Amino acid sequence: MDEKLLKPYDPKNTEERIYKLWEDSGFFNPDNLPGERDKAFTIVMPPPNANGDLHAGHTLFITLEDIMTRYKRMQGYKALWIPGADHAGFETQVVYEKKLEKEGRSRFGMDPEDLYKEILDFTLFNKKNMENQVRSMGASCDWSREKFTLDPDVVEKTQKAFIKMWKDGLAYRGKRTINWCFKHQTSLSEVETESTEEVSPFYYFKYGPFEIGTVRPETKFADKYVVMHPEDTRYAEYTHGQKLIVEWINGPIEATVIKDAVVDMEFGTGVMTITPWHSQVDYELAKKYNLDTEQIIGWDGKLLPVAGEFAGIKIKEARPKIVEKLKEKGLLIKVDGNYKNVIKKCYKCATVIEPQIKDQWFVKMEPLAKMALDSVDRGEIKFIPDNYEKIFRYWMENNIDWNISRQIVWGINIPAWFHDDEVVASIEKPDGEGWIKDTDTFDTWFSSGQWPLMVTDFPEGKDFNTYYPTDVMETGHDLIFKWVPRMVIFGLYLGGKAPFHTVYLHGLVNDAKGKKMSKSKGNVVNPLTLTDKFGTDALRMALIVGNTPGTDLALQEDKVKAYKNFANKMWNATRFVLENTKDFTLPENAEYDEEDKKTDEELKELVKEITAEMDEYKFYLVAEKLYHYFWHSFADIIIERSKKKIIENRNADSAKALLLNQLNTLVVALHPFMPFITEEIWSMIPHHENKQKNLLIIQSWPK
RNA sequence: GCGCGGUUAGCUCAGUUGGUAGAGCAACCCGUUUACACCGGGAAGGUCGUAGGUUCGAGUCCUACACCGCGCACCA
Numbered sequence: 001m002d003e004k005l006l007k008p009y010d011p012k013n014t015e016e017r018i019y020k021l022w023e024d025s026g027f028f029n030p031d032n033l034p035g036e037r038d039k040a041f042t043i044v045m046p047p048p049n050a051n052g053d054l055h056a057g058h059t060l061f062i063t064l065e066d067i068m069t070r071y072k073r074m075q076g077y078k079a080l081w082i083p084g085a086d087h088a089g090f091e092t093q094v095v096y097e098k099k100l101e102k103e104g105r106s107r108f109g110m111d112p113e114d115l116y117k118e119i120l121d122f123t124l125f126n127k128k129n130m131e132n133q134v135r136s137m138g139a140s141c142d143w144s145r146e147k148f149t150l151d152p153d154v155v156e157k158t159q160k161a162f163i164k165m166w167k168d169g170l171a172y173r174g175k176r177t178i179n180w181c182f183k184h185q186t187s188l189s190e191v192e193t194e195s196t197e198e199v200s201p202f203y204y205f206k207y208g209p210f211e212i213g214t215v216r217p218e219t220k221f222a223d224k225y226v227v228m229h230p231e232d233t234r235y236a237e238y239t240h241g242q243k244l245i246v247e248w249i250n251g252p253i254e255a256t257v258i259k260d261a262v263v264d265m266e267f268g269t270g271v272m273t274i275t276p277w278h279s280q281v282d283y284e285l286a287k288k289y290n291l292d293t294e295q296i297i298g299w300d301g302k303l304l305p306v307a308g309e310f311a312g313i314k315i316k317e318a319r320p321k322i323v324e325k326l327k328e329k330g331l332l333i334k335v336d337g338n339y340k341n342v343i344k345k346c347y348k349c350a351t352v353i354e355p356q357i358k359d360q361w362f363v364k365m366e367p368l369a370k371m372a373l374d375s376v377d378r379g380e381i382k383f384i385p386d387n388y389e390k391i392f393r394y395w396m397e398n399n400i401d402w403n404i405s406r407q408i409v410w411g412i413n414i415p416a417w418f419h420d421d422e423v424v425a426s427i428e429k430p431d432g433e434g435w436i437k438d439t440d441t442f443d444t445w446f447s448s449g450q451w452p453l454m455v456t457d458f459p460e461g462k463d464f465n466t467y468y469p470t471d472v473m474e475t476g477h478d479l480i481f482k483w484v485p486r487m488v489i490f491g492l493y494l495g496g497k498a499p500f501h502t503v504y505l506h507g508l509v510n511d512a513k514g515k516k517m518s519k520s521k522g523n524v525v526n527p528l529t530l531t532d533k534f535g536t537d538a539l540r541m542a543l544i545v546g547n548t549p550g551t552d553l554a555l556q557e558d559k560v561k562a563y564k565n566f567a568n569k570m571w572n573a574t575r576f577v578l579e580n581t582k583d584f585t586l587p588e589n590a591e592y593d594e595e596d597k598k599t600d601e602e603l604k605e606l607v608k609e610i611t612a613e614m615d616e617y618k619f620y621l622v623a624e625k626l627y628h629y630f631w632h633s634f635a636d637i638i639i640e641r642s643k644k645k646i647i648e649n650r651n652a653d654s655a656k657a658l659l660l661n662q663l664n665t666l667v668v669a670l671h672p673f674m675p676f677i678t679e680e681i682w683s684m685i686p687h688h689e690n691k692q693k694n695l696l697i698i699q700s701w702p703k
Numbered sequence: 704g705c706g707c708g709g710u711u712a713g714c715u716c717a718g719u720u721g722g723u724a725g726a727g728c729a730a731c732c733c734g735u736u737u738a739c740a741c742c743g744g745g746a747a748g749g750u751c752g753u754a755g756g757u758u759c760g761a762g763u764c765c766u767a768c769a770c771c772g773c774g775c776a777c778c779a
Contacts, residue, residue: 008741177777195776202779214779227779264778272779281777342776355777387707391774394706398775481774514715514772545727546716550708552772554715558728565741576738613719620717624726639738647737 009571011535030078041072047084050127070672089444166425182301202339208246213268223273365399411441449486452499537674538563590657
């Protein structure tokens with residue numbers, strides 16, 4: 001018997017050694033798997049951001065995907081799990097800008113190439129760190145196929161996809177209202193903003209004969225259109241297009257009356273002035289009536305010269321000053337202090353988003369979203385849990401054209417050129433003089449949306465034929481609208497097929513009290529401290545048992561500890577079995593006494609049950625049932641019963657065969673969940689299947 | 704405002720097509736028996752958020768409401 005068994009199970013001295021065994025075996029790569037395997041099973045790992053340490057959420061998704069991959073590998077599939085690393089465009093740039101800030105530097109004024117190089121070094125360093133952490137979680141992914149979102153072929157394919165979309169009329173350059181973050185000085189897509197409800201003072205001002213309401217007086221300098229509902233009897237005397245002179249912030253201006261049904265007669269006074277440059281609704285109106293648009297707030301968040309004496313002042317500081325001035329001029333009527341409105345903020349720095357009009361690249365979403373919806377209608381994509389299909393549909397049905405331009409260096413450059421009013425999407429500089437290169441980069445989701453295609457070597461690689469479409473996309477439920485639809489769209493548009501048939505969504509990993517982990521609250525649990533203390537297998541079990549898909553999880557240390565105890569239980573049970581079967585050779589077909597036969601059948605029944613549940617992605621049930629069976633049937637009943645039989649030498653062979661067979665089966669079935677300890681135990685116990693000893697990772701799932 | 708999810712034992716959560724409520728942890732009592740005290744045995748603990756409805760029968764289906772969480776929203 002192995003000496004190690006005499007001491008308690010020691011994850012620290014086991015896990016690294018076992019992982020190396022697996023990696024050296026080459027079995028993570030399906031090309032090296034033994035036996036004939038005609039069916040492929042593929043999972044694309046959501047590439048972790050290469051800009052910091054892994055958190056508990058990563059451990060959860062790695063565990064889930066590893067369970068699926070190991071299960072299918074044991075079932076004889078060409079099981080492929082493709083790892084990756086994400087440069088994470090804006091996210092990483094934000095992390096790096098914080099680092100610069102600490103060092104008293106700023107990205108503004110830096111040479112873009114130098115900045116890019118610095119961030120690249122930073123990212124590559126973190127990438128290595130991240131990969132090692134993924135390894136430590138036991139991920140059986142094929143590192144030989146790993147991709148980074150800035151690999152040259154990925155960059156090239158991303159740019160080519162963009163050019164194809166431009167030629168197909170699906171990507172266009174246009175002026176639209178975009179979400180502008182002053183701090184980061186870039187535009188952001190809808191999913192990169194967060195809306196919060198706040199109470200803001202709502203001001204009523206006298207505007208000529210009208211009374212107008214606003215929360216944003218600082219945008220009102222150039223408001224020269226006053227809008228009311230055509231059927232509002234209160235303002236019947238005013239006609240569309242009528243001009244009046246009104247006294248305003250910096251003196252009298254000429255105002256034009258616009259009558260349009262967008263105005264809600266019930267709201268405020270039923271009259272509003274518009275600021276097309278800084279409001280989507282207003283911009284729509286301006287386009288409709290061909291009105292002037294003028295920028296009031298600069299890209300740096302300060303008022304422009306149009307603001308007169310307020311020029312150069314930040315909007316926050318300008319607001320009270322402007323209100324004060326209007327008050328002095330007798331134009332302030334009243335202030336409502338209880339007005340609730342929704343404010344959009346940058347999801348990274350919480351800077352208030354300023355709508356601005358800007359020339360940007362947009363993806364025309366409607367035809368693409370329709371393709372995605374049709375695919376779901378045809379039943380090509382299933383969601384787990386299924387209520388997420390609704391959310392998916394909602395996003396596809398209420399699509400807004402997608403702004404893919406980012407004014408940051410960290411990302412894939414948009415291959416486009418400008419010449420006066422001309423725009424060309426091309427990697428090479430177009431013929432002729434005077435072309436200016438677009439310096440913007442793609443929204444990171446533009447490239448990661450193509451990820452299942454990229455990692456299977458679309459379009460001509462051999463992996464594409466074998467592994468695309470992939471099988472399961474396992475990811476966080478918050479990515480149901482950020483990432484999943486974009487992958488579906490690109491998969492259908494470029495690859496001709498939906499990129500996966502099943503979307504499995506996991507919930508958030510929260511702290512022990514169920515509160516969201518965040519650095520500012522200081523309740524972040526580092527998974528590495530837990531694995532260090534209790535072992536990786538224990539943490540994996542704690543994250544899986546009872547954790548239904550789509551539901552958030554409260555991570556309690558006690559739970560992890562419980563599965564550490566379980567690992568030790570397995571260890572000690574193994575010791576008992578080995579000690580009591582030293583002089584025993586396990587026959588191919590064991591002969592059981594009646595009692596043991598019944599027990600043998602019970603386990604077979606359980607295996608049948610859990611196999612069905614594995615196929616339904618109910619890992620939370622399987623893990624719990626195996627835990628329960630191992631502890632309360634195998635250890636508590638079967639082992640205890642065997643003691644008597646062995647001592648009394650009554651049906652001892654039956655008992656010994658049962659011990660070995662049950663332990664074998666349980667170790668195999670538990671392997672996807674607790675890969676390290678099961679592999680270690682497997683190496684120490686005798687088994688009759690596969691006479692030549694081999695690693696547990698490639699053993700067959702019990703039938 | 705709209706949408707989604709949740710509300711089951713002290714805590715964290717399961718509960719598959721409606722048929723007498725489950726697990727783990729914690730707490731309690733007893734126990735050092737040839738694996739294991741990171742253990743064993745035992746007992747305790749819930750009118751399943753509220754109110755209606757369908758049904759022979761509802762934690763499970765329907766309706767309304769309450770509270771918690773999350774997402775979405777261009778009413779100035």
